[in-house]
Amino acid sequence: MTLTNKVVSPIATRKLTTAKAMVEGIAQEMERDPSVFMMGEDVGSYGGIFSSSTGLLERFGPDRVLDTPISETAFMGLATGAAVEGMRPIVELMFVDFFGVCMDQIYNHMGKIHYESGGNVKVPLVLLTAVGGGYSDGAQHSQCLWGTFAHLPGLKVVVPSNPTDAKGLMISSIRDDNPVIFMFHKGVMGLPWMAKNPRSLGPVPEEEYETPIGKASIARPGNDVTIVTLSLSVHHALDAAEEVAKDGIDCEVIDLRSLVPLDRTAILESVARTGRLLVVDEDYRSFGLSGEIAAIVGETDPTLLKAPLIRVTMPDTPIPYARTLEYAALPTRDRILAAIRQITH
Amino acid sequence: MTLTNKVVSPIATRKLTTAKAMVEGIAQEMERDPSVFMMGEDVGSYGGIFSSSTGLLERFGPDRVLDTPISETAFMGLATGAAVEGMRPIVELMFVDFFGVCMDQIYNHMGKIHYESGGNVKVPLVLLTAVGGGYSDGAQHSQCLWGTFAHLPGLKVVVPSNPTDAKGLMISSIRDDNPVIFMFHKGVMGLPWMAKNPRSLGPVPEEEYETPIGKASIARPGNDVTIVTLSLSVHHALDAAEEVAKDGIDCEVIDLRSLVPLDRTAILESVARTGRLLVVDEDYRSFGLSGEIAAIVGETDPTLLKAPLIRVTMPDTPIPYARTLEYAALPTRDRILAAIRQITH
Amino acid sequence: MDKQTKLGLYQIMVLSRTFEEAILRDYHADKTPNWDIGAGLIPGEMHLSAGQEPVAAGICAHLTSDDAITATHRPHHLAIAHGVDLNKLAAEIFGRETGFGRGRGGHMHIFDPATHFSCSGIIAEGFPPALGQAFAFQRQNKKAVAVAVTGEGAANQGAFHESLNLASLWKLPIVFVVEDNDWAISVPRHSSTAISSNAQRALGYGIPGTRVEDNSVEEVWAQAKVAIERARSGGGPSLIEVHTVRLLGHFEGDAQAYRDDLEGLNGRDPIPLYAAQLTQEGILDAELIGKIASDAKGRVERAFDFAKASPMPSADNVSQYVFA
Amino acid sequence: MDKQTKLGLYQIMVLSRTFEEAILRDYHADKTPNWDIGAGLIPGEMHLSAGQEPVAAGICAHLTSDDAITATHRPHHLAIAHGVDLNKLAAEIFGRETGFGRGRGGHMHIFDPATHFSCSGIIAEGFPPALGQAFAFQRQNKKAVAVAVTGEGAANQGAFHESLNLASLWKLPIVFVVEDNDWAISVPRHSSTAISSNAQRALGYGIPGTRVEDNSVEEVWAQAKVAIERARSGGGPSLIEVHTVRLLGHFEGDAQAYRDDLEGLNGRDPIPLYAAQLTQEGILDAELIGKIASDAKGRVERAFDFAKASPMPSADNVSQYVFA
């Protein structure tokens, strides 16, 4: 996390969940900038199905925190039009899995108007959406799909893994003059009703601060294996890295934090050092993030790799409901461990 | 092209355009199987905006060739439901660029029902759609987007480059028990009103035949550089290959023909021989096909590559209208030439 | 409406409720101490239909297993009233290899080819595939009809509009049903649309529309009879909206802090209300009520036993059934 | 309705037609011998609005440059009636650096922040962003309104439904306009919907709806006055459908073999019809008609000259303007 805005207490001692950190970022921006508003399904009195807006209605009232009908095409487009006219909407797509009912608004309008207008029209907005599985929500409620959004031009794609970044990236996203897809994994939110990674509670400075979009963070420095990952998988990777550290295997874990822009430098610098590349991705395996990382290395210098790279990802399979099946599909700590052992054997 | 069905005159002498070859395949299947029907916008008396259904209405009548309202969600879903009940729909999405208005039907329903039902329900249908640019149709009418479809599980993705394959792949797609996205590039259809590649007219056997889905074809064998590509770009690659052949550079051009399934073997076998990999892709550069090809090599054996791979693709940019800009973005013969020279220099 | 029909409606409502009570019990049994939605024998989101049984009972009474019905994320009452195999239904909810989807689907993804039952977790997006079933029936010269159900919240989704228009245009044998339970998760109907009845919208597609107030199973039955007969005889689609009631949270775990109609909610439970009416009419008595309850209980527990005794899918087969 | 207003309507219709006649000339000038849609100074799809000018003139007469209007793939008449800069419009159509989109957009993607004009090539998907403009005007306490236009074919797209519902619910200052030109490419209206007027649909959202027959610019003007005043004064949205006429093909190059209403089509051209009416009313005479024509011609040719003299965008900058 880089603090570029206000001066911040160097070490934050207060801990928040990712959800609370995100909401704090939103609230501070709503306070600062009256053009910011939030809308989506159940973002009002419910406070967001995944607590992404808890307390905002009470604080800012129904004029600035709006429950919408289940009409994603209408309200995604509404966000775009309002942004064009100088507002800064934050709009929630409850689950990313629902993108198909409103994708035209997202990728043909939100994402392209700036270009089509030759730069004359700006579309500053944040599209907030929940991603990820692991709790048996089935094939239509468990996907990550960041590869889908990153493939289409004109959209920034931000994916925080922890509370500190979540707040900083949220503030940066709101201040960004472009449409930013902000994807939060349900498993890092620190929800009381879902198994959560312990790191979903973390230190969060009280002040406003920006975390730059497009810079990866080194979640764990290391010299033997580069693990490129993001979102909840960062934590599985860290867990696996800790485990193999006992055997003297020193993994570097890169938390991408955003796919667009993608921090090529961080990836290449690390792979140049380690020669071993593991991509851990909860999105589908093929034609997505893991391929892109491979291409970045392959088009820069394939001799950087001392061993074949390994992809630990969801298979190209709809996400199954039964726990046995879902956990066979997910990029778990155990699958990462096995991959580390294989790539260093 | 592999002929697996009827016995076929070994060398077809009759030449057809890709559009006519496709339509012939559809017509033969409609003749053979009364459960096949076609629907979409302007597929009736217009005969398909890109001639994908010319003459079918006249031949099979309005009960089997149906013009739809501009309600893609409704009629894509209709195709799925009809397929579930034993019909074999061919449904056209006029331009792939419109996928965003009906993607939920495509990827959350068409593509997932078979899996969600534990294999108990089949969805045999063909989703026909036009792709590609080069004629100044702008950001919402010129995309390829096959990477988007290939990333999402449950959909086969077929992309022919010539008349012979188009007919065989069409017949295979109709007979396939899965949803098949059949993407035809406007520039290979042989339309009288658009600049066309000379190879959009080619020999097509009169009989029914299947071209297997999932097997690439070697459009040109060679030993110095592997060019992995598909659709219209196959022809640009062949043109470039012919040009550099004069200088003694011997390119192998692999026409993938389908992305799902993807013929890994053909790619790896070729790269193992040539050590040089060029991916030519009219879809957007990042998080798509070119990355996937890179990953296949990187996860198999990165030492296969004697030089960094090169991606000649659309940049991550909405497709511009002005010809100067669009042709700067497209993976033209000249850009391929430059890449061949670079990778062999 | 004869006595047998009334009894049948009551029985099916009780069976559905009994099934969901068993889910409630087993769903919550093993999620503590720290309530975890992903834990337990039945993990994941759980949307119960308790209160909405009159819709299912009233509609499905007119259907056979040749007819299709498409439900939403809240599918149990419709599945049960349509007569799907209870064992396979329970097994799917428990994520077992013997379930309708061999554990791949879960409770929002129940597909039963034998009764043409299906559902979808995406709002209103069950309508379009239902059009296709109706289309196939029409083209295959079957006398079958399709029924497509959504919530009132879903009626504001684009798929609703496109589906009604296309069905009307092509005179498809389909009946659209809107379950208006006043709520779309936490959003009350009046915050999602300015209109008070979707029957009004039906006119905008040139099809008949009607709204049933008071969650009356007999009124649903009567309206469904007209609509389904119309569809079956080639008259094309209709729409029926039913004002029903969601007795529980949107899903299990929903604290319902937003909800301003909790008071008196139990008094709106359609099952005791219908029991009282039928008792009054001399069709039911305490003994029969008890027998119906215990029959239902027996069937449900057998199904749950079957489910619990069934094998979990093997992790090795995670990528089976992606393609046929 | 006063004389000046009538004259103004006529002038704007003539200006729009003159502009499109110049496009017609230049579009086809250099696509031969083998007609190639991608060739020439104006490449790509070209959808002309000739015949539909009454809609644009009648609506835009009530708007200022503070008001927003969103058009479709067929945008010229609306852009011109709304008063966008003709030079920049022409330059964009010629793909020049001086165009509204610096040549990136093309004729389906015209964005003019100065007059809040925009359009989209995706059917009905211009409606949702227009909601957002109306929403912003409402929240910013401006008196401005948004107008969103589609064809009758587009009215069967989901975005139409969702947008009308949301606009009504939130009482947004917006007017929805449907240009019914009988055709959606080759599909006649009666093959895309069973209903004869979208005014009927408006009721399904609780908003006023009206249909103007006969492509009458004065009737459009009158209905638009009511609707726009209503929106401006906080009364919320309305819908106006206009039965208009598409004099040309769907796009240039469309052979229109499917078309069964070509006979007598020229007799439906609204411009000579309105000229005749105004002549009858003593508002126009041959001299004034000539002057209006030559004024329009002068403005259009200056814009086209500007466009043709403008530089092409540089290939080096293809990836500029992806992000702000």
Ligand SMILES: Cc1ncc(C[n+]2csc(CCOP(=O)(O)OP(=O)(O)O)c2C)c(N)n1
């Ligand atoms: C397209 C889409 N948007 C949002 C959701 C999330 N969601 C699930 S159920 C629900 C509320 C549905 O309300 P209603 O249609 O009234 O049905 P009910 O739950 O009341 O039965 C929402 C918003 C979804 N599943 N699909």
Ligand SMILES: Cc1ncc(C[n+]2csc(CCOP(=O)(O)OP(=O)(O)O)c2C)c(N)n1
């Ligand atoms: C979502 C979508 N589907 C299909 C198309 C292709 N298309 C462009 S214009 C058109 C017909 C539109 O008809 P209508 O709405 O009546 O407008 P008109 O062309 O008559 O002005 C179609 C189908 C599109 N652009 N977007």
Ligand SMILES: [Mg+2]
């Ligand atoms: Mg509801």
Ligand SMILES: [Mg+2]
């Ligand atoms: Mg039209």
